[in-house]
Amino acid sequence: MVVLAALMVNFALPRLAPGDPIDYLVPPDSGIVDAEQREAMLEDFGLHGSSLDQFGRYLANLTRGDLGVSVRDGRAVSEVVVDRLWWSLLLVGTAVLVSTVLGVALGFAAGWRRGSRRDVGLLAGVLAVDALPAFFVGLMLMLVFSVQLGWFPVYGATAPESLTGLAWVVDVIERLALPATTLTLVGLGSVFVVARSSMVSELGEDHVFMARAKGLAEDRVRRQAARNALIPVSTVALLGFSTLVGAATVVEAVFSYPGLGSLAFEAVRARDYPVLQAVFLLLSLVAIAANLVADVVYPLLDPRVRRVGSR
Amino acid sequence: MALRPGTRILAVVGATFLLLVVGAAVFADVLAAHPPDRASGAPYERPSAGHLLGTDDLGRDLWAQLVFGARVSLFVGLLAAVIATVTGAAAALVAGWRGGWVDVLIMRVVDLVLSLPFLVLVLVLATYFGRGLQVLVLLIAGVLWARPARLLRGQVLKLREFGHVVAADSMGAGQVRILGVHVLRRLVPLLISQFVRAAAVAVIVQSGVAFLGMGDPGRVSWGSTLYFANNGSAILTDAWLWWVVPPGVALTVLIVGLAFAGFALEEWAEPQLVGHGWRPPIHRRLDDDRGSEPPPGVALAIRGLSVDFDGSRVVRAVDLTVERGRMLGLVGESGCGKSTLALAVMGLVPHPGRVHGRSVHLGDVDLRRLGRRGLQRIRGRELAVVPQAAMSVLDPTRTILRQVAESSALGGHPDPDGHAGTLLSRVGLPADRHRAFPHELSGGQRQRVVIAMAVANRPRLVIADEPTTGLDVETQRQILDLLDELRIELGMDLWLISHDLPVVASRVDDLAIMYAGRIVEVGAAGQVLGAPTHPYTSLLLDAFPSLDGDRRGGRPVPGEAPDPMALPSGCAFAPRCEQRVDRCTHDEPDTMSVGGTLVACHVAGSAIDDATSLGGTTP
Numbered sequence: 001m002v003v004l005a006a007l008m009v010n011f012a013l014p015r016l017a018p019g020d021p022i023d024y025l026v027p028p029d030s031g032i033v034d035a036e037q038r039e040a041m042l043e044d045f046g047l048h049g050s051s052l053d054q055f056g057r058y059l060a061n062l063t064r065g066d067l068g069v070s071v072r073d074g075r076a077v078s079e080v081v082v083d084r085l086w087w088s089l090l091l092v093g094t095a096v097l098v099s100t101v102l103g104v105a106l107g108f109a110a111g112w113r114r115g116s117r118r119d120v121g122l123l124a125g126v127l128a129v130d131a132l133p134a135f136f137v138g139l140m141l142m143l144v145f146s147v148q149l150g151w152f153p154v155y156g157a158t159a160p161e162s163l164t165g166l167a168w169v170v171d172v173i174e175r176l177a178l179p180a181t182t183l184t185l186v187g188l189g190s191v192f193v194v195a196r197s198s199m200v201s202e203l204g205e206d207h208v209f210m211a212r213a214k215g216l217a218e219d220r221v222r223r224q225a226a227r228n229a230l231i232p233v234s235t236v237a238l239l240g241f242s243t244l245v246g247a248a249t250v251v252e253a254v255f256s257y258p259g260l261g262s263l264a265f266e267a268v269r270a271r272d273y274p275v276l277q278a279v280f281l282l283l284s285l286v287a288i289a290a291n292l293v294a295d296v297v298y299p300l301l302d303p304r305v306r307r308v309g310s311r
Numbered sequence: 312m313a314l315r316p317g318t319r320i321l322a323v324v325g326a327t328f329l330l331l332v333v334g335a336a337v338f339a340d341v342l343a344a345h346p347p348d349r350a351s352g353a354p355y356e357r358p359s360a361g362h363l364l365g366t367d368d369l370g371r372d373l374w375a376q377l378v379f380g381a382r383v384s385l386f387v388g389l390l391a392a393v394i395a396t397v398t399g400a401a402a403a404l405v406a407g408w409r410g411g412w413v414d415v416l417i418m419r420v421v422d423l424v425l426s427l428p429f430l431v432l433v434l435v436l437a438t439y440f441g442r443g444l445q446v447l448v449l450l451i452a453g454v455l456w457a458r459p460a461r462l463l464r465g466q467v468l469k470l471r472e473f474g475h476v477v478a479a480d481s482m483g484a485g486q487v488r489i490l491g492v493h494v495l496r497r498l499v500p501l502l503i504s505q506f507v508r509a510a511a512v513a514v515i516v517q518s519g520v521a522f523l524g525m526g527d528p529g530r531v532s533w534g535s536t537l538y539f540a541n542n543g544s545a546i547l548t549d550a551w552l553w554w555v556v557p558p559g560v561a562l563t564v565l566i567v568g569l570a571f572a573g574f575a576l577e578e579w580a581e582p583q584l585v586g587h588g589w590r591p592p593i594h595r596r597l598d599d600d601r602g603s604e605p606p607p608g609v610a611l612a613i614r615g616l617s618v619d620f621d622g623s624r625v626v627r628a629v630d631l632t633v634e635r636g637r638m639l640g641l642v643g644e645s646g647c648g649k650s651t652l653a654l655a656v657m658g659l660v661p662h663p664g665r666v667h668g669r670s671v672h673l674g675d676v677d678l679r680r681l682g683r684r685g686l687q688r689i690r691g692r693e694l695a696v697v698p699q700a701a702m703s704v705l706d707p708t709r710t711i712l713r714q715v716a717e718s719s720a721l722g723g724h725p726d727p728d729g730h731a732g733t734l735l736s737r738v739g740l741p742a743d744r745h746r747a748f749p750h751e752l753s754g755g756q757r758q759r760v761v762i763a764m765a766v767a768n769r770p771r772l773v774i775a776d777e778p779t780t781g782l783d784v785e786t787q788r789q790i791l792d793l794l795d796e797l798r799i800e801l802g803m804d805l806w807l808i809s810h811d812l813p814v815v816a817s818r819v820d821d822l823a824i825m826y827a828g829r830i831v832e833v834g835a836a837g838q839v840l841g842a843p844t845h846p847y848t849s850l851l852l853d854a855f856p857s858l859d860g861d862r863r864g865g866r867p868v869p870g871e872a873p874d875p876m877a878l879p880s881g882c883a884f885a886p887r888c889e890q891r892v893d894r895c896t897h898d899e900p901d902t903m904s905v906g907g908t909l910v911a912c913h914v915a916g917s918a919i920d921d922a923t924s925l926g927g928t929t930p
Contacts, residue, residue, distance in 0.1 A: 124321060127574065131566035133515055135522045135537060136559035143551055210704035212659060214764055215691020215721050227708050246430035250519050254541070264431055265523055268438045280435055287426045303748040304707055 070275050077278045081263070085282065088259035091252070092244050094176065095183035099244075100237040103188045107195025107233075108226050114200050123196070130189025134247045138182040138254035145178060152178050179255040186247045187240050194236040195229065202229040231302045235294050242287035318578050325571025332565045336381035343375035347531045351375075357553075364553040367539050376536045377557050383532040384514050384565055387448055391513035394452035396506045399459030400498070406460070407467025418464070424457040433516055437525055444527040447520065451513045459505035466501055500577065507573030511566050518562055533558035609672065610635045610772050610804035611656070616668035618648070618655050623876045626652050627828040630902070633772060633806050633821075638798070640819030640836065641808045642851070644872045648828040649808050650699055653774050657696060658686035674771055691721050695765035697775040697794075702757055705749035711735065711760045712745045715767060722768030734763040738793060755786040762793060769801045776808045791818060812851055816840055824848050827873050827883035834908025844905045844915040846890045882913070890914045 070077055110122040145151045152174055202208065202225045211221040249261030256262070260279050267276040335342065344361075345351035351372045358365045364373035406417040436450045520526050521534025522541070540554045606612050611633040618626035626648045633639045643649045654660045656671055658678065671678040673694055678686060690696075698704055706714055715731035724730040735745050738759040749757055758778065765773050775794060779787035791807075795818065798805045809815045816822070816836065823833040824847060832845040843849045850868045870887035873879060879886055885895040894913050902911045 120318075120320070123574075124324075124571075127321075127570045128563075128567050131511070131563055131570050133518050133522075133534075133559070133562050133566070135519065135541075136555075136562060139537070139541065139551075139555055139559065143555070206698075206700050206704040207706045209659070210698060210761075211706070212687075213657060213690060213696045213698055213704075214718050215687060215689075215695075216717070217687060220717075224706050228706065231708075242426055242428045246428035246432070247519075249428075249430050249434065250522060253523055261431070264434065265525075268434055268525065271438070276435060276438075280431065283428045283431055284426070287428060291426060302708065304750045 070272055077274045080275060081260070081278050081282060084258055084260045084263045087257060088245075088248065088252075088261065090172075090176065091179055091183065091257060091259055092241070092248050094180040095187055095244055095248075096237070096241055098180070099184040099187035099240075100191055100233075102184070103191025103237075104195045104230070104233055106188075107192040108199045108229065110192075111196040111199030111203070111229070112222060112225070114196075114203075119196075122192075126189055126192045129185050130192075132185070134182060134186045134250045135254050137185055138179070138251050141178050141182055142254065175255075175257075179251050179257050182251050182254070183244055183248060186251075187244045190240050190243070191233065191237055195233050198229040198232045199225060231298070234297050234301055241290035242283075245283050245286060318575050321571040322575035322579075325568045325573075325575060328564045328568030329572060332381050332385065332561070332568065335378045335561075336385050339375075339378040339382055342378045343372065345372035345375045347371065347375040347379040348529075357550075364557055365550070367536070367543065367554065371531070373536065373554060373557070376531050377533070377561060379531060380533040380536065380558060380561065381565075383444065383530055384517065384562070387444065387451070387517040388510040388514040388565075388569070391448045391451040391455060391517075392506050392510035394449070395455035395509045395513070396459050396502060398452065398456040399505065400463055400502060402456065402460040403463035403467050407464045414464075417460070421457045421460050424454060425461065427454075429454060430516060430519055433520060434523070434525060437520060442525065442527055444530050447517060447527065448513075451516050454516075455509050455512060459502075459509065462505060463498060463501060466498055504573050504577040507569050507576065511569040511573070514562070514566055514569070533562050606632070606672070608635050609633065610674065611806065612670070612672040613652075613656065614669040614671070616652065616655055616666070616671060618651050618660055619665045619667070620875075621663050624878075625828050625875045626655060629825075629828075629830055631823055631830060631833070633804055635804060637820035638795075638804070638818065639806045639821045639823065640815035641806065641823045641825060642812050642815055643810065643825035644868075645810050646872055646875075647825045648875070649810075649825050650776055652825075653696065653776050653806075653808060656774065657690060657694065658683070691718055691764075691770070692768045693771050695768070695770040695773045697758075697761050697765050697773060697778045699777045699780065702754050702781055704761060705757060707749055710746045710748055711740075711752070715760065715763050718764045718767035730767070731763070734767055735760070738763045738797075739789075754782055755790065758782065758786075758790055759793065762790070762797070766797050766801055766803065770803060772804045772806060773798070774806045774808065777810070778807070779809075779811075779814060787814065812854075824851065827878060828875060829883065829911060830902075830909075831884065831912065832908060832910045838907055842906065844908055844910045845912045846888050846914065847884050850889075882911075888914075 069075070070080055106122055106126065110119040113119055205225075205228070207228070208221060208225050211224045216224070245261070248259060249265055251257070252259045252262035253265055260283060264276060264279040264283075266272070267279060348371065351366070354366060364377065366372055367376070402417050402421070406414040432454055433447075433450050436453070437447060440446055440450065517526070518532065518534035518537075521532050522538050524535075524538045524542075526532060526535055526538075536558045537555065540550075540558075543550075543554075609632055611631075613629055613631040616626060616629045617624055629652055631639075631641070631652075641649050641652075651660065651664070654664075655666045655668075656678065658666075658681075660666055668679060670680075673689065676689070676693075678689065678694075681689065705711065712728065712731050712735065715734055716727035719727040719730040719734070732742070732745055736742060740756060740759055740763075744752065744756070749760070752760070762778075773794070778794065779790055782790065791814070794805060794807075797803070807815055807819060819836050821833065822836040822839045823830050824839070824845065825831065826847050832839060832843070832848050839848060840852065843852055847868070854867050868887065869889075873883055873886070879896070881894075881896040881898050882888070882891070882900055885891045888895065892914060898913070900911045900913045902909050904910075905915050
């Protein structure tokens with residue numbers, strides 16, 4: 001249902017907008033192509049016929065995994081997109097993982113002693129880091145660690161010369177470090193805030209009182225509170241996925257990282273509709289998939305949801 | 312509502328940052344000598360008196376770009392936030408108030424917008440609909456409205472239920488006005504915080520779009536300055552210092568300002584949103600020699616225990632004893648301080664509460680002389696509790712077997728799981744329920760689990776605080792029978808606390824009656840029930856059908872329980888007492904022995920000639 005809606009939005013958006021990709025590629029008054037050639041080009045790109053025809057063809061092709069041909073360089077869109085998908089998954093996946101773990105740890109630490117100096121300090125620090133625009137963080141990290149200190153390569157996902165084996169892995173990690181750190185800092189705030197308030201409200205629950213009353217040491221009480229506070233955090237962490245996918249566009253642009261975000265950006269500039277559509281579709285599907293994962297993870301953390309169906 | 316000191320710092324910093332940006336925007340023409348978007352010098356000039364921050368690759372003044380950039384950011388932030396918040400609020404009101412398919416449709420759209428990657432969506436839309444700043448504002452608002460819509464709808468739904476109550480209460484013309492006032496008052500805090508948040512996101516998105524070079528080509532903003540800096544490879548030279556850092560810091564200042572101000576506003580407008588965290592109790596260890604030797608033959612001896620909350624005394628100089636082998640019942644109206652007394656004994660009075668007292672002896676150990684860790688080691692081993700609201704005290708995420716085994720492990724059992732299984736079977740849970748989660752059990756079963764946890768280490772004393780609240784009569788009886796059996800079987804002592812006199816009366820050996828934080832009468836149960844000396848005890852007995860079948864009862868105690876913040880002078884019970892004399896309203900009675908029971912009452916005291924004042928209980 002949501003997927004279908006996403007497909008329709010995805011299909012409709014470019015066509016609603018003013019401008020024609022062929023006009024963009026070949027200005028209409030330049031006289032390079034005549035009307036007949038124009039029609040042929042439209043057909044090549046699947047842009048002929050009525051809107052309904054186009055949508056039907058679009059869906060049919062989609063089921064075959066055919067996403068059309070890039071207007072820019074004539075490569076199959078699916079090929080172009082898949083090349084970039086892995087780098088995006090690596091980058092965004094790393095950032096989601098690290099920012100979730102770090103955000104939860106800091107958020108719980110702050111919420112456990114709410115109102116203490118540690119809490120206010122962490123809160124102010126995280127809100128401030130959260131406020132830094134992604135590209136500024138990226139530029140600053142690059143400035144300090146790549147340009148001034150020279151610890152990391154400046155851009156790209158792999159070295160231009162072909163490396164193999166361990167050297168390749170090391171190179172990939174080195175080039176991943178700064179963009180992933182940037183994106184982690186972008187995602188940290190929302191996880192932190194939710195983890196903190198979730199911990200605070202959990203501490204008011206009766207079961208935490210009971211944990212103390214039955215004689216558990218403070219670290220055991222804390223573990224029990226944390227286990228329960230984790231439940232609402234899981235949803236937010238996975239929903240943050242789509243925010244990070246968006247922010248990745250900027251971060252990839254700063255570090256010239258060859259992910260889907262920078263592909264979208266390139267496609268936007270070139271009015272490469274098929275590629276843009278494919279990227280947007282893929283990103284939407286990733287976001288929807290994150291929602292599904294949240295639905296699966298939730299019952300693992302909360303037995304109340306887990307067993308309801310089986311009783 | 313006053314802000315906490317930490318929040319106040321955030322509010323001040325946030326306001327200062329915002330004023331800085333607003334000031335720059337308002338006085339941009341005065342502050343900058345050059346136009347921001349036309350060349351006023353040579354390209355790549357270093358900072359000088361003429362160009363404070365030098366020039367960019369086209370010779371444009373960077374200082375001018377910085378101050379004029381504030382205008383663009385504020386314009387985008389405020390306008391997009393206004394549109395997004397108003398649209399979101401409208402959608403939420405329509406969806407929440409109309410309900411039905413309208414609600415479903417709107418919320419589907421909201422979910423869709425929320426799940427799409429944000430910045431990419433704006434970028435894509437900007438490509439199709441043009442790059443002008445006004446268009447961008449609309450696009451950003453078109454993506455941003457979904458979040459406030461979702462949050463506000465939840466509030467509207469709550470208010471709608473509330474609205475029905477108001478509508479039922481207030482008939483006629485005032486109704487619409489009352490609803491309007493209530494709805495607005497309740498929505499305003501959320502509206503404010505969502506507005507501030509939307510403004511911050513709008514600023515970030517606009518600068519992101521501009522940084523990618525996709526912004527309004529005719530408009531210079533902080534993002535576009537950084538775009539040209541990035542393309543001009545400013546960070547590879549020392550130009551980063553005046554070309555990259557200032558606009559980045561400016562953006563940060565604006566967004567931090569919005570974030571801090573938003574956080575403070577949220578806490579100011581709706582303090583309960585942030586909630587009151589539980590803090591470990593303030594526990595002061597007594598180091599002097601006052602107090603007393605442990606009385607012999609006693610399970611628990613409380614001497615002079617008081618608890619204060621924010622200046623009001625909810626437990627007042629209580630003396631109470633659980634004799635070894637004799638079950639004690641403590642009865643009083645809700646709010647009389649009986650649960651707080653139990654918490655004070657356990658060392659678990661929540662945060663602002665303060666405990667004073669001479670001594671609390673458990674056997675021969677004075678709990679008042681133990682530190683926090685020492686008390687923690689006593690709990691669950693020597694002293695156990697079956698708490699109030701036992702229905703909700705189990706950890707929802709773990710099986711009951713694990714939770715009972717956790718208690719067993721505290722006592723050092725070699726096989727906690729096996730021991731827990733035995734315990735659960737003993738309290739009446741069939742073996743196939745041992746690996747159930749709390750939510751899969753009935754209230755009575757959960758209560759049994761809590762009892763199993765309490766007795767796991769054969770404590771000296773179990774405090775059962777309203778152990779049967781919320782259970783049906785038959786289950787109440789079973790639970791109390793179980794406690795009684797276990798008491799005898801394991802050789803423990805039991806202290807039963809309840810607001811329900813009949814529940815307690817037939818089971819206990821000693822009975823104490825509590826009123827407004829004081830023990831007003833205590834003695835052997837038969838004596839207290841058979842010949843009550845305190846007027847309150849008599850009235851309590853009258854409130855229930857008599858135990859021997861004589862139907863004289865059913866009359867509730869007249870009047871209301873006093874507010875511990877404003878106790879009446881003299882005897883706290885005097886305003887409700889039918890036998891009061893002049894003295895009662897200005898002179899608090901001491902505890903004295905009257906016919907074998909201890910009682911705090913002038914009338915009962917003067918009735919008996921040889922009344923012996925025990926003195927010293929007036930705080």
